[in-house]
Amino acid sequence: MIEFHLDSRSGVSPYLQLIQQVRQGLRLGMLAEGDQLPTVKDVVGSLAINPNTVLKAYRELEYQGLVAARPGVGTFVTKTLADDTIAAHAGLRTDLEKWLAKARRAGLDDESIEALLLTTFRATTKEAV
Amino acid sequence: MTVALQSRALTKRYGRRQALADCELSVPAGRIAGLVGPNGAGKTTLLHLAVGLLAPTSGTIEVLGESPASSPAQLARVGFVAQDTPAYARLSIADHLKLGARMNPGWDDQLARRRISDLHLDPRQKAGKLSGGQRAQLALTLGIAKRPEFLILDEPVASLDPLARREFLQGLMAAAVDQELTVLISSHLVADLERVCDYLIVLQDSRVQLAGDVDGLLSTHRLLSGPRCDTAQLPPAWQVISASHTDRQSTLLVRSSEPVSDASWSVAEISMEDLVLAYMSNATVAPSRDRTLEVQR
Numbered sequence: 001m002i003e004f005h006l007d008s009r010s011g012v013s014p015y016l017q018l019i020q021q022v023r024q025g026l027r028l029g030m031l032a033e034g035d036q037l038p039t040v041k042d043v044v045g046s047l048a049i050n051p052n053t054v055l056k057a058y059r060e061l062e063y064q065g066l067v068a069a070r071p072g073v074g075t076f077v078t079k080t081l082a083d084d085t086i087a088a089h090a091g092l093r094t095d096l097e098k099w100l101a102k103a104r105r106a107g108l109d110d111e112s113i114e115a116l117l118l119t120t121f122r123a124t125t126k127e128a129v
Numbered sequence: 130m131t132v133a134l135q136s137r138a139l140t141k142r143y144g145r146r147q148a149l150a151d152c153e154l155s156v157p158a159g160r161i162a163g164l165v166g167p168n169g170a171g172k173t174t175l176l177h178l179a180v181g182l183l184a185p186t187s188g189t190i191e192v193l194g195e196s197p198a199s200s201p202a203q204l205a206r207v208g209f210v211a212q213d214t215p216a217y218a219r220l221s222i223a224d225h226l227k228l229g230a231r232m233n234p235g236w237d238d239q240l241a242r243r244r245i246s247d248l249h250l251d252p253r254q255k256a257g258k259l260s261g262g263q264r265a266q267l268a269l270t271l272g273i274a275k276r277p278e279f280l281i282l283d284e285p286v287a288s289l290d291p292l293a294r295r296e297f298l299q300g301l302m303a304a305a306v307d308q309e310l311t312v313l314i315s316s317h318l319v320a321d322l323e324r325v326c327d328y329l330i331v332l333q334d335s336r337v338q339l340a341g342d343v344d345g346l347l348s349t350h351r352l353l354s355g356p357r358c359d360t361a362q363l364p365p366a367w368q369v370i371s372a373s374h375t376d377r378q379s380t381l382l383v384r385s386s387e388p389v390s391d392a393s394w395s396v397a398e399i400s401m402e403d404l405v406l407a408y409m410s411n412a413t414v415a416p417s418r419d420r421t422l423e424v425q426r
Contacts, residue, residue, distance in 0.1 A: 014324055045303035048295050049324045050161055 001038060002031055006047055014049050018057035026066060026081035028089070037067060037075040131158040133279050133311040134179060138188035141174050148174040150335045152188070156313065156328060158279075161305060163326030164315035165405055171335040172315040173212060176283045179313070180209045193279055205234055208277035212284050214268035218257030222250055222267060226274070233275040241274035244300075262293025266300060273304045280304075282314045286321055298325055319402045329401065331408050338408040343401065350404055353381045355394040371407045382407045 002025045025031035043054045061067045068078045139152040149171045156162050177183040181198025195203045230236045286294040331339040358379045368384040
């Protein structure tokens with residue numbers, strides 16, 4: 001089961017953050033078909049948010065065809081977003097960790113690392129298109 | 130839609146001082162409603178009218194379809210956590226639960242005891258020795274163990290530190306789901322309520338400035354910025370809540386159900402906090418076009 005967390009400084013509404021975290025979990029293989037999402041009571045009891053926010057996020061995920069609600073039981077994952085590339089994740093992650101360590105040794109702080117990653121990512125995405 | 134709280138022209142005066150004026154409210158059942166306003170706006174007066182601790186000077190109020198405190202049955206359906214979450218300092222937690230059981234016909238003793246143990250509180254402890262956060266949790270426990278349909282809380286988190294505040298709201302939200310409660314909670318800080326409420330009431334200078342479904346309010350209010358304009362020339366469907374101008378630029382808070390199609394305006398969504406502040410700073414003027422608060426910079 002995944003555990004939600006909220007970033008209050010991100011400017012992204014709690015509703016969207018919940019959806020993003022489920023989608024990310026599905027993409028990274030942390031959530032698989034048949035897994036149960038936390039109950040509404042559990043989510044509001046840990047995040048102190050409005051129950052309708054959680055219900056709305058779950059309904060949107062249902063609409064996207066990713067989860068299904070079983071009345072009286074809970075909400076379950078029906079589809080995964082992880083594809084064949086998942087096998088490559090571990091190796092790529094190790095490479096990225098090495099690169100991050102190298103960047104820190106070179107004296108880059110978190111903000112610089114994030115900026116460099118993002119600008120390089122954007123530049124290469126443009127090239128690819 | 131069932132209505133949990135309905136008021137018409139509700140007014141309360143203390144001598145010559147007007148504490149609440151012409152309050153028109155219709156809070157749907159099943160919602161978490163936030164009552165926001167600065168200290169002295171009339172929040173406590175409104176809540177006391179809702180639980181029957183005060184009687185209106187004029188106008189009417191109905192809670193769960195009945196006049197507040199009109200019968201023992203009505204009293205049993207409404208829970209109230211008073212300001213600063215009071216408890217009897219010399220009584221133990223167990224005494225409080227005993228008192229709750231004696232005074233409330235629908236008392237859920239199992240729920241009360243489970244909550245006290247989940248909070249790692251010792252039932253033998255005197256309420257006077259509890260921290261502010263623990264005392265608030267005790268008051269919340271009494272409020273929900275009475276098994277009301279509608280729980281009303283007056284500034285329960287105002288005096289708590291951030292951690293205790295969060296724990297209190299966690300408990301309140303979990304109880305709201307568990308017991309399908311309608312909740313009305315007041316605070317002078319919007320930030321406390323931003324994530325928990327889905328219905329908003331803004332009270333200022335003893336009047337309701339704004340009330341409605343949060344999603345509805347946020348989707349019909351927009352922040353516009355663009356080249357300097359004359360507010361009299363704007364589309365008639367726009368209700369301008371606030372406007373400020375520099376010599377080149379105008380910034381407007383506009384309420385309109387239609388999307389803004391004019392490309393000369395850059396449109397931004399508004400947060401609940403900004404929305405509340407805009408209505409509060411507008412409080413002394415009625416929200417009509419010609420009396421909009423204008424700020425010349």
